[in-house]
Amino acid sequence: MQLPFFSKKSSEKPREDLICKQCKATVPAKDAVKNRFICPSCGAYLTMTPQDRLHLVADKDSFTAFRDELKSVNFLHFPGYSEKLEKAVTATGEPDAVVCGTAAIDGTPCALFLMDTRFIMASMGSVVGERITRTFEYATAHRLPVVGFAASGGARMQEGIVSLMQMAKVSAAVQRHAAQRLLYISVLTNPTTGGVTASFAMQGDLILAEPGATVGFAGRRVVEQTTKTALPEGFQSAEFVRDHGFIDKIVPRDALRDTLATLLRLHAPRNGGIA
Amino acid sequence: MTPYEKLKTVRRSDRPTARDYLDLLFEDRVDLCGDRRFGDDTAITAGIGTLDGVPVTYLATEKGRDLQERMRNQFGCPKPEGYRKAIRLMRQSEKFGRPVVCLVDTLGAYCGAEAEERGQGEAIAESILTLSGLKTPTLSLVIGEGGSGGALALCTTDRVYMLENACYSVISPEGCASILWKDSSRVSDAADALHITAQDMLQFGVAEQIFDEDFKHFPAMCKTIRRQMADDLKLLSTFSLEQLLENRYNRFRKFGIFEEGGVMHGTAL
Numbered sequence A: 001m002q003l004p005f006f007s008k009k010s011s012e013k014p015r016e017d018l019i020c021k022q023c024k025a026t027v028p029a030k031d032a033v034k035n036r037f038i039c040p041s042c043g044a045y046l047t048m049t050p051q052d053r054l055h056l057v058a059d060k061d062s063f064t065a066f067r068d069e070l071k072s073v074n075f076l077h078f079p080g081y082s083e084k085l086e087k088a089v090t091a092t093g094e095p096d097a098v099v100c101g102t103a104a105i106d107g108t109p110c111a112l113f114l115m116d117t118r119f120i121m122a123s124m125g126s127v128v129g130e131r132i133t134r135t136f137e138y139a140t141a142h143r144l145p146v147v148g149f150a151a152s153g154g155a156r157m158q159e160g161i162v163s164l165m166q167m168a169k170v171s172a173a174v175q176r177h178a179a180q181r182l183l184y185i186s187v188l189t190n191p192t193t194g195g196v197t198a199s200f201a202m203q204g205d206l207i208l209a210e211p212g213a214t215v216g217f218a219g220r221r222v223v224e225q226t227t228k229t230a231l232p233e234g235f236q237s238a239e240f241v242r243d244h245g246f247i248d249k250i251v252p253r254d255a256l257r258d259t260l261a262t263l264l265r266l267h268a269p270r271n272g273g274i275a
Numbered sequence B: 001m002t003p004y005e006k007l008k009t010v011r012r013s014d015r016p017t018a019r020d021y022l023d024l025l026f027e028d029r030v031d032l033c034g035d036r037r038f039g040d041d042t043a044i045t046a047g048i049g050t051l052d053g054v055p056v057t058y059l060a061t062e063k064g065r066d067l068q069e070r071m072r073n074q075f076g077c078p079k080p081e082g083y084r085k086a087i088r089l090m091r092q093s094e095k096f097g098r099p100v101v102c103l104v105d106t107l108g109a110y111c112g113a114e115a116e117e118r119g120q121g122e123a124i125a126e127s128i129l130t131l132s133g134l135k136t137p138t139l140s141l142v143i144g145e146g147g148s149g150g151a152l153a154l155c156t157t158d159r160v161y162m163l164e165n166a167c168y169s170v171i172s173p174e175g176c177a178s179i180l181w182k183d184s185s186r187v188s189d190a191a192d193a194l195h196i197t198a199q200d201m202l203q204f205g206v207a208e209q210i211f212d213e214d215f216k217h218f219p220a221m222c223k224t225i226r227r228q229m230a231d232d233l234k235l236l237s238t239f240s241l242e243q244l245l246e247n248r249y250n251r252f253r254k255f256g257i258f259e260e261g262g263v264m265h266g267t268a269l
């Protein structure tokens, strides 16, 4: 166990304008925030950064990032990985594809992890696995609920078998957190696939999802190619996965903060309850 | 042999399949069916038997011994109901204090529309989670392919063994070559880059031990494996439950190669 220390994000970069993937409209950052990252022209969901996400759900100035100096390494000397990492670090200003810390949601303290699809499709390598594991370990030690925003293309194949082992590592930390009867809310955002779906994204006590998010294990195209059948529209949409029994609730963005706040409050420790 | 040659070797249909090992590793075997939820997936052969006189639960991915069996078993790629059968029997093994022994030989979890509809990701996630906290000793042996999350679902165990040519990988080299390089002819390069051999697994600490392959003397080979499994189970059963679970947690906690504050964690190649 580490991470007894926190650091405040001292200065936030000014936000860039967003471009809607559906209608191609340019959405000024201020409007995006005001409109909870829903495109004002067409209603599509804009891609959110972890910082956007925190703005949406966490109490103002309540977020404290876990201070670490973790950095991904191309330890297999995998062709092209070093360049990919460098590009992603430059593009995001983050050392890897997940931001973790503590915050309050409508007054309830919790630990959070927020994955960032801008960083190599939020694939899970050693750093992502380590940060999420430490988040669960911290939450277990401090008896905090965990709210996790999953988004990922899957395991980071450039880290070979070590990336697969992150699924086991994080799962073991989730298991210990759960054994202490602590709450884990997993929020599936677009897209949640591969090894992340096959581990912590699907291990929440409560599994929420954003409308229309892609949620699956095998990629749609892989399934089509393997089975040589075209899949229907909406296959692997969050609604499809909910209808098949694997998601508790689809929560629109403008209701996400309130829903999380209510669920956290419903799990607050009670006097006279079961210890 | 190159890594890709090893992979091709273990994919050969004339290799023994999981059931050939089960026949020689366990006695008094009773195969058990079904997940009590949806159906029975024969890609996972499971049941109870004895290993050197000790009752154990075995869970094995089975590719099938002839074409008909292979088709019925999706060539050893389990469906969600297969993993849920495994999960059911893991919990049962905990109830009766039986160790769990897994044999793994799979390209990966079955890839298909119905597997997605029935929650392939959730089934694997639950299997990993269940094994992580299972209150009984657990072993796994990769006898051929250890394909991605579909293999990990049965390999989150106290000990992992591999046969000398067995492979274990986050993605098939075919999938890696096509996704990263859009070039299926670079499969061999992908196999090199991914580091998938049993010897790599030993180096990464993913596996504890490698067994020599000697299919001309298959019963003797299985006897060696059985003796090691029995010894390890004997050792694991001397630990207190807390110690067993602590060791298992640490076994997986250590994985990760990164830099922290300029200091390397884990060993780069």
Ligand SMILES: [Zn+2]
Binding pocket: A020, A021, A022, A023, A024, A025, A039, A040, A041, A042, A043, A044
């Ligand atoms: Zn739009």
